[in-house]
Amino acid sequence: MHVEKTERSVGELIDQIGRAEIKLPELQRDFVWKPTQIAKLMDSLYRSFPSGSLLFWQAEDAPVVREMAITDVAVTPVRPPLYLLDGQQRLTSLHRVFADHPDAQIVFNIERERFQNQSAATRQDPRWIKLSEVLDPKASMLRLTKRLIDAGSQLEDTEIEQRLGRIRQFREHRFHMEILKGFPYETVAEIFVRVNSGGRRLGTLDLAMATLSARWPGVLEKLQGQADYWRRQGYADIDVNFLSRALAGVVLGGGLSGWSHGRLATASDEDLDQGWATVCRGLRHVAALLRANLKLTGSGPLPSMLALIPLVVFLGERPDAPLDKELSDGVIYWLLVATMQGRYGGSTDTTLSRDIRAARRPDPMQALLGNLDLLTNTPQVTVQSLTGRTKESPYAFLSLLAAQLNGARDWWYGTEILPGADGDRKLETHHVHPMATLDGQYDKTEINDLANLVFISGRANRRIGTKTPAEYFPQLDVEELTAHLIPLTETLWKPEAYPAFLEERRRLLAASMNQLLAQFRPTWLDRLPTSPAAPIDGYALSLVLYASTWDPGRLLFTASGDGIRWTGSAAMAEFQQAITDASVVGIDGDVRIAGETVPVQVVEEAIQVQVGPFLVTGTPDQWRQVIERESTLPRPLSTLPSVPEAPWLGAPPITFPVTSTE
Template identity: 50%
Template structure:
């Protein structure tokens, strides 16, 4: 059966849609792309990136069709139409852009060459122009270039002209087409299902594992055996997915990306074997260091397992000779600093592409610390760094480590705290000042204050139930002061009343910060400067979510409150819209959400999801986003308490903020 191959440009294809010469068969799904995805398509055409081929069916039959979501009715074609099997989202999006559809108001920044959907901010900025202005029929470039130069004199008119010309060339970009002819409808339906099935994208780790399995028979068994080895030693997070990532990092010298599988195919047998030896040897050196020297008795304590990858490569490839005390300490120091600074909270592949090669340089740990900006200044933890931090913060991990080093014990069994405890001795985090006495207190304590890590202590499940919601002024007298001090709980009696809760937080933050800095100093190598101080970029910044729901459990509005020093920003977004965007992200698709009337992109950065929220670029894995929203559902407030919000666009700089840190 013949398959015709040809090419047509964007202008021709869009015209054929309007003229009814390209139609959608009934089996096609509806149009689902978000404005952000449309902007990314236009950007890809502008930059000359591959945008995939199109698949059509031509037949003398007259199949049932559905209307394209172009906003205008299609004409009746005078020729035999083509039925679009694959490419509906792309062609419909381009039709919308070229015909100025209200939901495809894509704009272009002539200074940065960025694309996005029109917003209140871009509408007021003369550097942003509507793509339709350039792509519409009869558009003249010179008046537009002159207008841009007059509005922004700092822009070089020659550069602007080149970029406008490059954008105008999108109209003539050509798509490769395959046209099936003489195929019966039943067979075309099968082809359509095969081409469009899946929906759920393969994660980069899944794709790499599939490539490795085909390239190196027997590797899956090796990975499963290794994962089982570590699971039996309380490190279950070193699973097949993690080990695949570690092996890929050792072989390729960087993190995973969409092109990793191609490079794995090209890797030699020797490189794969050596990479696997590196992973196994590195883990057998690293895990005992974490467990015995640092007190990490369970892998579930580690906020980001990605931070282990450079150390696995370093320890797995180093010569077989004694590891000096200074190097041992330096390894753990880097791990602690990389953890509290959330080194891999976003742009993971880029960061690993810096850090894994650094482990192969003459002074590897120095290079790693230089990448962190922590080589020439002593890293300190201040009380201000801990303000607003909750159990999702990497500082919470440090609070466990310092309690372990202080020989903290459970407040019921008297046993040393351990993440491996089970049953009624299983470790929990306990609100020292109970939530119930703080929520409705006249002092108006907020959700973020109540859940601060400075109000949390590690005790057993039974001790937690025993204390229940009693005030510290009632249950502290039952405890030995030494047991409180080992958890860095201030002993002043006046801080035990809920009315002095904020003073309690200040006092405990100070105690925790001092001992966390002492922990860092314990492992800080001698060649790192003892003076100075490296500021945490999130110090004094916080982000809080609060969900409000009505009687219907499917509705809800999520109020987002960001604080940066003295400035506060609030906005709201629909819970259903956010969850829809996250589902799209889980399938590898960029999307967007409406935050206070402004379209905000939701982007996928490998396996992290990033959303702009006021002063922050909030990022995290899909699991972290889901965990955060599950927590908000559990803590939802009724509509009757919905606050008055005065949203405003954020015009300042943005800082990356891990979603795990959200209160």
């Protein structure tokens, strides 16, 4: 075994990819770079910034491979291929730009020397030129220069030629390379894990997948085949990532950790085969229960897929015997409460380990319910539980289920409101009181309140448009309204009665949700004292962005609840950057909130930030959605109120899911 050190130009490497002389081993992850990241790589090459080295493996026996995210290469290599271990994002990006890939339409502004992805604005401005045009060996630099001058560029022709020439030189840029020779697959997988976990963030799931690929060749094909099956069934979220985590959960008996790949490497063939059989069998049982009991024809409405894994373990490993009603109800009841409480919004792998252990105990249902404290208390949804919640809240899931089980039908097609439909029948959240009539009187949190939302088809949503309930409700039957838990008091249908409408509909939603929970609660849990439906009931955290066209502005936080009254703010640019660093690179950082520096920490697969009295937690995707939500309609920066910027000095912070922020 030895390591050869060499270098090659971008042009040589791209040509090798085109000849299928560079391939991806199965242990590689997906191509994930966005056009903005590709544009930054082009900018680095333009400025002659360091671009890192590449790591390859020259295999004696061809391993299982996966497709590169490029235009199809339908050739048989003349020379034995090299297998790319580190540098996939950079090489794939370069190939896409050179090949004019539709997802890498990078353009260059000749005067501002700026790179970005093609947009409607750049298409209208001829001073932006596509990189693929400049990089085409057959392109005439003279013609391109003349075209830019004719477009109104104020640069001298020699300066234009010089700048275009720097782009043309991308093909000559040289990468340092290391080629592993004579290494077995198992050792290569370990090297891959170490290299990637030390650089750009590679999650525990990626590390586990790399190990499984080396330990169990062909596993990606198994996972992809099963994912394709579930996608056809409407459960697109049962994808390769979910299946990988479920398999690891079954084999390891818990969630993933930084050392999971080491434990997976020692798993026997029998453990892996049996674990895979458990996952496949358990999923079929779970999906059947969801369809029969909750009318879930698709996975889209589920706030967290991870909550299914303990049930997959329980149902996949139990003896092949009929599932009595008491047990099936217990499964559904556990899922509903776990979802309502946001059980998998924080330290997911720690929680998953605890629930998988419970699923394997002699009385698994009792153990799982005990993990949610359901053996001593009955969770009760109240009007207060729903106050201030939006469609990102776990209560939105229960709102949909309550309407379905109440017999709600679409207001256009008259069919059941079922997830998974396409086109005009696809379910959308419809504002009962339209935004057009509320805007200016209420803030976006109040307008987007869960009590103002119903689930209907896109066709019905567009048909109603901006009509007020007083205008379109009379066209619907009483049954059509009550099934969607709409108050029938006509005075509440007018815009001026909006607060009273929200209060009454929360009451109807809460009653229906409690009825839903009671329908599946095992009878042996009856007559227990009631408790709040979720730990954060009665607490609220609102985020409001104040910004201008030239200033990203500030995020204003307002926390309230039992004994809590606190406000503070943070610079939006700093806050967003900290979340991005934690999401993409996995780097812990900090941000100033209310005059105090607080950590932004990556804990397992979640990001945690203490915002006043709350430890706000969520997945990277959930944080991004919240930031996008706040950025959509910011308030004018000039209206930012003056608030006391004082850190929270009260009780220890309460864990608060970012999906429940307003």
